[in-house]
Amino acid sequence: MADKTVKARITGRVQGVSYRAWTREAARAQGLSGWVRNCADGSVEAVFAGDRAAVDAMIAACRKGPPAARVDNVETADAAALQGDDFEIRY
Secondary structure: OOOEEEEEEEEEEOOOOOHHHHHHHHHHHOOOEEEEEEOOOOOEEEEEEEOHHHHHHHHHHHOOOOOOOEEEEEEEEEOOOOOOOOEEEOO
C-alpha cells in the first residue's frame, strides 16, 4: 500500500509538449503508481501514489517538466488510495 497519494494539477504550457509521456516515464522511474491526463482547460492532472519521498520528488520534478514545457503552477491535494501498481496515461 502507498505511503502517500497526491493529486496534482499542473498549469502552463503543458499540453502538446509530451508532458504526459514524460510524467509516465518519470513516475515509473520513481516506482510510483497512478495516472496522468490532459484536461479540457489546458492543464494536466495526475495522481501519484507510493513512497512518501518518491511522491515528493515527483511533485518537485513536475515543477520543471519536460524541456518543451513551461510550468506556471503545480497545485496538490491529498487523494484517496489507488488500486493497482502501474502508472498510465488516461485519455
